[in-house]
Amino acid sequence: MKKDDRERCSWATTELYKEYHDKEWGRPVHDDRKLFEMLILEGMQAGLSWLTILNKRRAFREAFDEFDYQKVALYDEAKMDALMQNANIVRNRLKINSAIINARQFIKVQEEYGSFDAFIWSYVEGRPIHNHFKSETDIPATTPLSDKISKDLKKRGFKFVGSTIVYAYMQAIGIVNDHVERCYLYVPQ
Template sequence: MTSVRCPWCLSTPEYIDYHDKEWGKVVKDDQTLFECIVLESAQAGLSWITILRKREGYRRLFHQFDPEKVALMNEQDVERLLEDASIVRHRGKIEATINNAKIFLKIAEEFGSFSDYYWAFSDHKVLANPVTSMADVPAKTELSERIAKDMKKRGFRFFGATTCYAFMQATGMVNDHLLDCIARSD
């Protein structure tokens, strides 16, 4: 019997590993949520495999995704990062990462944690979609639009409704694994 996986992950070993071990698993740890925000925002307009292959560069250059350290980065850091090919060298995305770290910390302070703020949008529940083919998976939803709008109002950048939906999938708020996928758990 052949194991069934979501078809989007079948093209590379990196995708399969990410799919099997991370994608769609519930994330409530603030630092991991921040990592997902950074990576999903960096992905805008690019392929996810590009970001996965640069993940270690992001990890190294953005202080292991510690939002407190990233929030302290300055223009000199931006200029240095623009020269480092181990990440996507896009000024707007680099500056957004630093900006978003500051906003992330404000939200965490206001709500007790970023996780509490974020997961309240789904009433702290996983939204398990009955996905039988990738055609069933939307690019964005009313909920991703609502979350993205609130985050934008608070000052987030490079985080629209489509990026937000990918974030929701990655962090397990939405379960979009195929119903017969080996990584699906309901």
């Protein structure tokens, strides 16, 4: 097997991180189910490492009905209790409850905009932001745009959508491409 010596962002240190970095991070997502999945996973990540979430991703998909927001929106107390017993996911009642609340709010946004995709991408007029950072230390945790989206989501009743989580979400769904200049996925403009 040929060794992969492509230069990546410095955080892509494990095989799982490399796969996520190479195939997902910074790539535009327009599928509502995938947009919902990433919103929930970013909220679950709060206070934890992203590697923890990636390692549990398959279990999250199974536990949350493949992130079918229509099903998640109908979860009741019994389902929440069952999720709290699932050792393969993050067992935090506030985070699990937020996934259910966010599914309901997600559907309301779809009803208003036709899709969540239309809503979230309207912030950038459908065009990704390609940043030009030399180092990962230059990448901000929040931006005025993540502040704005966070405020809007909170106003709409979403939970676990602070500006830092929203900025990570923007990176995860490709609204923002923050691959650094030395990374092979960097997009010069």
